[in-house]
Amino acid sequence: xxxxxxxxxxxxxxxxxxxxxxxxxxxxxxxxxxxxxxxxxxxxxxxxxxxxxxxxxxxxxxxxxxxxxxxxxxxxxxxxxxxxxxxxxxxxxxxxxxxxxxxxxxxxxxxxxxxxxxxxxxxxxxxxxxxxxxxxxxxxxxxxxxxxxxxxxxxxxxxxxxxxxxxxxxxxxxxxxxxxxxxxxxxxxxxxxxxxxxxxxxxxxxxxxxxx
Amino acid sequence: xxxxxxxxxxxxxxxxxxxxxxxxxxxxxxxxxxxxxxxxxxxxxxxxxxxxxxxxxxxxxxxxxxxxxxxxxxxxxxxxxxxxxxxxxxxxxxxxxxxxxxxxxxxxxxxxxxxxxxxxxxxxxxxxxxxxxxxxxxxxxxxxxxxxxxxxxxxxxxxxxxxxxxxxxxxxxxxxxxxxxxxxxxxxxxxxxxxxxxxxxxxxxxxxxxxxxxxxxxxxxx
Numbered sequence: 531x532x533x534x535x536x537x538x539x540x541x542x543x544x545x546x547x548x549x550x551x552x553x554x555x556x557x558x559x560x561x562x563x564x565x566x567x568x569x570x571x572x573x574x575x576x577x578x579x580x581x582x583x584x585x586x587x588x589x590x591x592x593x594x595x596x597x598x599x600x601x602x603x604x605x606x607x608x609x610x611x612x613x614x615x616x617x618x619x620x621x622x623x624x625x626x627x628x629x630x631x632x633x634x635x636x637x638x639x640x641x642x643x644x645x646x647x648x649x650x651x652x653x654x655x656x657x658x659x660x661x662x663x664x665x666x667x668x669x670x671x672x673x674x675x676x677x678x679x680x681x682x683x684x685x686x687x688x689x690x691x692x693x694x695x696x697x698x699x700x701x702x703x704x705x706x707x708x709x710x711x712x713x714x715x716x717x718x719x720x721x722x723x724x725x726x727x728x729x730x731x732x733x734x735x736x737x738x739x740x741x742x
Numbered sequence: 743x744x745x746x747x748x749x750x751x752x753x754x755x756x757x758x759x760x761x762x763x764x765x766x767x768x769x770x771x772x773x774x775x776x777x778x779x780x781x782x783x784x785x786x787x788x789x790x791x792x793x794x795x796x797x798x799x800x801x802x803x804x805x806x807x808x809x810x811x812x813x814x815x816x817x818x819x820x821x822x823x824x825x826x827x828x829x830x831x832x833x834x835x836x837x838x839x840x841x842x843x844x845x846x847x848x849x850x851x852x853x854x855x856x857x858x859x860x861x862x863x864x865x866x867x868x869x870x871x872x873x874x875x876x877x878x879x880x881x882x883x884x885x886x887x888x889x890x891x892x893x894x895x896x897x898x899x900x901x902x903x904x905x906x907x908x909x910x911x912x913x914x915x916x917x918x919x920x921x922x923x924x925x926x927x928x929x930x931x932x933x934x935x936x937x938x939x940x941x942x943x944x945x946x947x948x949x950x951x952x953x954x955x956x957x958x959x960x961x962x963x964x
Contacts, residue, residue: 545768552775559782576924579932580794594920697793702921706823706914709923717801725793726924 568661569644570668571595573701578728588693590684591727593644594700598708599670601646602683606639607691614691615639621686622649630656646670649679673711680712684719697725796927799939819866819908821859821926822849822943824951825917829853829926831862836946846946849954854925863933866908873900874934901936910938915951 573593587608593601607614616639623630626649630638634656647655647667658664673680687694696716700709716724815834822830830849852858864871874897880886881893888896912926923940930938951957 545772549768549772549775552772552779556775556779556782559779559786563782563786575791576921578792578794578924578928580792580928582793582795583790584793699791700920700924702919702924704920705916706918706920706923707916709920710914713798717798720800722800723795723797725795726927727791728794728924728928730792 569593570601570646570665571597571599571644571701573699574703575699575727575729576702577730578726579730580728581730582725584697584725584727585695588691589695589697590687591644592696592698592712593646594698594704594708594712595670596701596703596705598705599646600673600680600708600712601644601668602671602680603644604687604694612691613639614687615641617690618683618686619652621690622652622682625682625686626650628653648672649682673715678715681715681718684715684721688719688721695723695725696721697727699727794924794927794931796940799941817907817909819863819910820947821852821910821912822947822951823912823914823918823922823926824955825915826955827854827919827922828955829859829922830951830954831859832950836950846950846953849950851954854922854929859926859929860933863908863910863929863935867933867935870901870904870907870936871934873904897934901934904936907936910935912938912940913943913947914940915943915948 571593573595587605590602590604593603595601604615604618606612616635619630619635619638622628628649630653634653637656638652645655646669648669648671651667655664655667658667671680671683672678684696698709698712713724716722818834820832820835822832824830829852831852832847832849836846852862877886877896877900881888910930912923912930914923927940
């Protein structure tokens with residue numbers, strides 16, 4: 531009988547396929563990732579059955595915190611060449627006779643999240659180096675009738691980008707008058723179509739319920 | 743990919759073919775990738791937020807030009823968002839001059855559940871709801887093949903052609919929350935209400951809410 535020789539194998543596992551899969555997943559995630567932005571206020575949006583996704587551009591979002599503070603976020607337009615945000619800030623600067631430097635404009639253009647800063651504090655805010663330095667300025671956009679900066683933001687945004695849409699993101703617990711104030715401001719500027727940002731509700735309505 | 747075959751060069755005829763090419767230890771790389779994947783998975787916002795469209799009636803600046811549309815009072819449904827997530831409704835319309843001493847008709851309390859406001863709206867909106875359901879049934883069964891856009895368009899057409907459904911007016915008391923507002927609009931979409939709009943609350947309606955919630959016991963206080 532011939533001797534059966536077992537080949538001496540190293541106990542090492544070949545990790546090549548695993549690395550390959552990981553690389554693929556990683557590339558996919560990196561390419562599709564849209565970073566979750568940290569908002570200045572924590573907002574739990576109400577639920578609805580609407581399935582329409584939020585638009586990617588031509589959109590300004592009013593974030594209304596439960597304490598009634600209003601924050602605003604806009605996008606840069608369908609193409610990075612449009613640079614809508616910087617133009618809007620320039621326009622705002624003109625109205626309040628504030629001269630923004632190139633660096634400040636660039637900083638504003640890049641800022642990824644909503645902001646609620648009185649325009650007079652904008653320079654200080656943009657000079658801040660990190661979140662910690664900037665956060666104290668996030669006190670909400672003034673909306674009272676004597677100094678209605680929110681209306682001015684809407685006006686400038688519409689001037690720079692006439693196709694801009696308004697969407698409202700509020701917390702379920704936000705008192706309605708705070709929302710109404712924003713709606714009124716928008717309606718004063720002849721914007722009557724809004725989008726309310728909601729989360730998709732898991733419950734499904736069955737046909738029988740409707741038919742009865 | 744991960745194997746590097748080393749060839750020994752030169753040194754005369756002393757060539758030794760290696761049986762097992764040396765492996766590169768990939769464990770640190772795998773560790774790193776695991777970490778990155780976890781990071782990206784956690785920070786990626788996969789579920790995009792959804793939006794609900796709403797059109798508010800235009801503000802009328804010139805009061806003289808304002809002529810309110812004539813709607814049969816029987817079709818009118820007034821829904822009032824009250825404080826503490828409470829919900830009220832009353833049918834028809836209230837003319838404050840018809841009631842002496844500000845004693846207004848009482849409000850009927852509802853809730854946001856499927857048996858509350860949805861039941862009421864579906865009852866009022868039977869014909870239209872059935873039409874929409876039949877239409878969607880046809881699509882589901884494949885009798886009608888339409889694109890997503892024309893489905894939405896057809897439903898919109900059904901809604902605007904309808905002349906039996908209720909005319910819902912939504913009003914918010916000052917203590918209502920934004921969540922209530924979204925809930926009630928959502929309810930309109932679920933029940934397929936063709937005509938609804940959001941209007942400002944009138945002073946007598948505020949009184950009615952206060953009376954219903956027990957904020958003022960006597961309505962006679964002016």
